[in-house]
Amino acid sequence: MLALALAITVAGCAKHAPATQAPTPARAAPTTASSSDSTPAATYGPGALSVPNADPYPSTYTPFPSKPTLIENVTIFTAVGPRIVNGALLMKDNKIAAVGKTVDDPAIKQAEGGEAPVVIDGTGKFVTPGIIDVHSHLGVYPAPAVESNSDGNELVNPVTPYVWAEHSIWPQDPQFPRNLAGGVTTLQVLPGSGNLFGGRSAILKVVPARTVQGMKFPGAKYGLKMACGENPKRVYGNRGGPQTRMGNMAGYRAEWIKAEAYRRKWDAWLKTRKGEPPTRDLGLETLAEVLRGNILPQMHCYRADEMAQVIDMSHEFGYKVRAFHHAVEAYKIADLLAKEGIGAAVWADWGDFKMEALDAVRANMALLWKAGVKVMIHSDDPSGSQRLNQEVAKAMAAGRAIGLNITEEDAVKWMTINPAWALDLDSKIGSIETGKDADVVLWSGDPFSVYTHTEKVWIDGALLYDRSDPKAQWRSDFELGFVPDETTGGTQR
Amino acid sequence: MTSRTLYVMAAACAASFIAPVSTLAAQTVAITGGKVYPVSGPPIENGTVLIKDGKIVAVGASVTVPADAEKVDASGKWVTPGLVDAETQLGLVEVGFGAGANESRARSEQGITPDFTSWDGLNPRSVLIPPAREEGVTSVMSTPGGGLIAGQAAMIDLFGDTRAEMILRAPAAMIASIGDQGGDGAPAKGQQIAKLREILQDTRYYQKHVAEFDRGQSRQMSLNPGSLAALVPVLEGKVPLLINADQASDIQSAIDLAKEFGIKVVIGGGEEAWEVADRLAAAKIPVLAGAESNIPSSFSTLGARQDNVTLLRKAGVVVALIGNGAGDESLFNVRNIRYEAGNAVGYGLSWNEALKAITQAPAEIFGVADKIGTLQAGHEANVVVWDGDPFEFATRAVAVYVHGQKQNDVSRQDLLTKRYEQLPPSYGKP
Numbered sequence A: 001m002l003a004l005a006l007a008i009t010v011a012g013c014a015k016h017a018p019a020t021q022a023p024t025p026a027r028a029a030p031t032t033a034s035s036s037d038s039t040p041a042a043t044y045g046p047g048a049l050s051v052p053n054a055d056p057y058p059s060t061y062t063p064f065p066s067k068p069t070l071i072e073n074v075t076i077f078t079a080v081g082p083r084i085v086n087g088a089l090l091m092k093d094n095k096i097a098a099v100g101k102t103v104d105d106p107a108i109k110q111a112e113g114g115e116a117p118v119v120i121d122g123t124g125k126f127v128t129p130g131i132i133d134v135h136s137h138l139g140v141y142p143a144p145a146v147e148s149n150s151d152g153n154e155l156v157n158p159v160t161p162y163v164w165a166e167h168s169i170w171p172q173d174p175q176f177p178r179n180l181a182g183g184v185t186t187l188q189v190l191p192g193s194g195n196l197f198g199g200r201s202a203i204l205k206v207v208p209a210r211t212v213q214g215m216k217f218p219g220a221k222y223g224l225k226m227a228c229g230e231n232p233k234r235v236y237g238n239r240g241g242p243q244t245r246m247g248n249m250a251g252y253r254a255e256w257i258k259a260e261a262y263r264r265k266w267d268a269w270l271k272t273r274k275g276e277p278p279t280r281d282l283g284l285e286t287l288a289e290v291l292r293g294n295i296l297p298q299m300h301c302y303r304a305d306e307m308a309q310v311i312d313m314s315h316e317f318g319y320k321v322r323a324f325h326h327a328v329e330a331y332k333i334a335d336l337l338a339k340e341g342i343g344a345a346v347w348a349d350w351g352d353f354k355m356e357a358l359d360a361v362r363a364n365m366a367l368l369w370k371a372g373v374k375v376m377i378h379s380d381d382p383s384g385s386q387r388l389n390q391e392v393a394k395a396m397a398a399g400r401a402i403g404l405n406i407t408e409e410d411a412v413k414w415m416t417i418n419p420a421w422a423l424d425l426d427s428k429i430g431s432i433e434t435g436k437d438a439d440v441v442l443w444s445g446d447p448f449s450v451y452t453h454t455e456k457v458w459i460d461g462a463l464l465y466d467r468s469d470p471k472a473q474w475r476s477d478f479e480l481g482f483v484p485d486e487t488t489g490g491t492q493r
Numbered sequence B: 001m002t003s004r005t006l007y008v009m010a011a012a013c014a015a016s017f018i019a020p021v022s023t024l025a026a027q028t029v030a031i032t033g034g035k036v037y038p039v040s041g042p043p044i045e046n047g048t049v050l051i052k053d054g055k056i057v058a059v060g061a062s063v064t065v066p067a068d069a070e071k072v073d074a075s076g077k078w079v080t081p082g083l084v085d086a087e088t089q090l091g092l093v094e095v096g097f098g099a100g101a102n103e104s105r106a107r108s109e110q111g112i113t114p115d116f117t118s119w120d121g122l123n124p125r126s127v128l129i130p131p132a133r134e135e136g137v138t139s140v141m142s143t144p145g146g147g148l149i150a151g152q153a154a155m156i157d158l159f160g161d162t163r164a165e166m167i168l169r170a171p172a173a174m175i176a177s178i179g180d181q182g183g184d185g186a187p188a189k190g191q192q193i194a195k196l197r198e199i200l201q202d203t204r205y206y207q208k209h210v211a212e213f214d215r216g217q218s219r220q221m222s223l224n225p226g227s228l229a230a231l232v233p234v235l236e237g238k239v240p241l242l243i244n245a246d247q248a249s250d251i252q253s254a255i256d257l258a259k260e261f262g263i264k265v266v267i268g269g270g271e272e273a274w275e276v277a278d279r280l281a282a283a284k285i286p287v288l289a290g291a292e293s294n295i296p297s298s299f300s301t302l303g304a305r306q307d308n309v310t311l312l313r314k315a316g317v318v319v320a321l322i323g324n325g326a327g328d329e330s331l332f333n334v335r336n337i338r339y340e341a342g343n344a345v346g347y348g349l350s351w352n353e354a355l356k357a358i359t360q361a362p363a364e365i366f367g368v369a370d371k372i373g374t375l376q377a378g379h380e381a382n383v384v385v386w387d388g389d390p391f392e393f394a395t396r397a398v399a400v401y402v403h404g405q406k407q408n409d410v411s412r413q414d415l416l417t418k419r420y421e422q423l424p425p426s427y428g429k430p
Helices: A002-013 A106-112 A175-181 A231-234 A245-272 A283-293 A304-317 A330-340 A363-372 A384-401 A408-413 A417-422 B003-016 B129-133 B189-208 B210-214 B227-236 B247-263 B273-282 B307-316 B334-346 B353-357 B360-366 B412-420
Strands: A069-076 A084-092 A093-102 A118-121 A126-129 A133-137 A182-189 A197-201 A204-205 A223-227 A298-300 A321-325 A343-346 A375-377 A441-445 A456-461 A462-466 B028-036 B044-052 B053-058 B070-073 B078-081 B083-088 B135-143 B149-157 B167-177 B242-247 B263-270 B288-291 B320-323 B385-386 B399-401
Touching: A002 B078, A069 A441, A084 A106, A093 A106, A093 B307, A133 A321, A133 A375, A133 A384, A175 A384, A175 A462, A182 A384, A182 A417, A182 A456, A197 A283, A197 A363, A223 A283, A223 B307, A231 A245, A245 A304, A298 A304, A304 A330, A304 A384, A321 B070, A330 A363, A330 B412, A343 A417, A343 B129, A363 A375, A363 A384, A375 A384, A375 A417, A384 A408, A384 B334, A408 B044, B028 B385, B078 B083, B083 B320, B083 B334, B083 B360, B129 B135, B129 B334, B129 B412, B135 B167, B135 B334, B135 B360, B167 B227, B167 B263, B189 B210, B189 B227, B242 B247, B247 B288, B247 B399, B273 B288, B273 B307, B288 B307, B307 B320, B320 B360
Parallel strands: A069 A118, A069 A126, A133 A182, A223 A298, A298 A321, A321 A343, A343 A375, B028 B070, B028 B078, B083 B135, B167 B242, B242 B263, B263 B288, B288 B320
Antiparallel strands: A069 A084, A084 A093, A126 A441, A182 A204, A197 A223, A441 A456, A456 A462, B028 B044, B044 B053, B078 B385, B135 B149, B149 B167, B385 B399
């Protein structure tokens, strides 16, 4: 009882205690139990417990200061309905306060109230939700890409579900501000793909911060990075295995067997909290959370046949793959992915760089879309991540080239609401709808033109990137003195 | 019908899924009614490009079309020279990794192989050629990589079934690089420069003492005679030394080297080239660079910025665009060179300059401007008809001519797409 009460108290201290998380964040219950506690709980620290939805490294993110902002006369891609031409968008108190079908829409006037908004004329411009990249290695593979900062792949063992990406992320990675300038407002940072189980992902708001906790998306679920195919084979082939694809499968299954036993043991103990708790195991804890549905498996997998194997394995152990990443052959099993409700996070046109990427086709996204799969663009790359709108434009064009009637409204979803779904955050971000987080991009023109730039990017209603004001642009600590400052014409570093 | 055409037709019948030519290509083709961008001159509204026997014979607004010409209506369309990518591995690499299908790297302990004629490993039947060609790329530099001096590169047309048909110029460049020590144990930059100087000095000595060398009466040399002989055209200024270098100080070293030995140097990569733009312009050293890189990904590229080429052009440097964004732009995504140009425009380069940077400029840099890169009488008829602005994603190449032959490529990707458009797929004939 008391352990529970304490946990709730501590959770309440965090500004962004996830409101909907069940059952309880079991964090830090120092051994200061009152004398009325008769259970052995008082004799062990919180670190000894393996509790669902634990949040021991909580987000400290709070939105940056913002002013109510009204964008008028703008074309809005909401990601949920048809485009609004010559519309208006009001951001207020960190949220989207109103979406106007016209500039004079009474909904805007109603929502305004109080402080007069900053008004931006969006004539000839476009608005989209902030872009979400579900496959990033920013911070764990920062720039410069030097050995000392290479913190993305714990290649000591093919099974490392015990590592958490957030414990590697360097908030001063100069790639973060560049990503923001490309319109990316939310990132899933994953461990690398050298291991069968790579570790936990981190979901970040793309904001300047001194600590990763200051970037963590409040209330976001963790992801679990897993990897199929060539990479684990290559890394461990001569280091004890797995050496083959069948070795990969055996490696996952052996671990799920342990995880299931671990989950049962802990769930039984947590019901009564009587007696000595089972031993806590960081890796199995993560896997048990996947089995409970609290952590979302994000699986690197190129080949269709391997994805099908993994789907059977998920049935064998009773969990659900949230999305296959890279998935260059997903189009071959689009029907299966649609039936299973598994997302596909793909590139527009990467391929051929290794055998398992050989069958990449540009129509992959379009064919998946046609089959009803939740399909999304992803980058896996700090450069590509800055131009995900262009990647979507390529994928859309490839679909149209084979006769599919894909609208820009459809394609916008591939970089906004669908990746939001893959992170189970589609109730908070990914579309322009009243009440959602005001993560918004203002584009100089149609976002699917090669000539279009982001002009302004807001996160939770705060203007964090403004192309017209270089002096206000975020430069990471690393950049000072090293990277030429474009605002001085490059004369100063 | 020339013997070459016959040969190509035979090859087309033999190839299973690469169908490079239409079987009965007309001798004379007139592409009419389009907006023609010759690059060598201003755009021509309602222009005609007349092709005869594989060559361009006339370009203009009032070209007389012979009665027997095959007429191609390009009304409402854009007509440009075939695109040129100045730095690729096309034909040398089939699969990037783990497939033993990479002929771009000479094996050598020292990483110094000027005698490596990479085109001897060129595969005209590479499945990576059709994806590039069907999107309007008709010529590329096919370039070896790795080490201090990687070897010799060829400028090729994406045409034909033999190396002899493909090669426009070989060698078109000698490839070197000055780079970070990184993980591969490359020597310090000072050592790299010293080595390049020693090699060029030896080449100069060799050039003057070939006879003694052949009699075994020469002093000790840093390289084998084949390598020194391969470097003589570089020393004579007949073949440019393409030095891949990013850091401004390394580019300065390359400028100094060009001056000291009186050789033609081209900078490849050049992420920080904008910082020494004036000096590059003064030394008439061209740069191959991209428009999609802005990441300080190493201590040699801290100054990377997307308007690099724009700043270089402003200073008067000749620039050819190469891919430097994400994802395999030297192979599978050579086709994306037109988007590199679009991004360059997004970062301040004029549209005409961007087109020039993927057509005429690379042709000039590598000594083939008399054959390709512009729509001019006498040039190879490498011509692309687009259904819109070629730099835009929504635009498609609706007709691609190489040496006057219309290409009807069906790439491996096209076949896969066709097969899986309906599920479950039919595994019979598509």
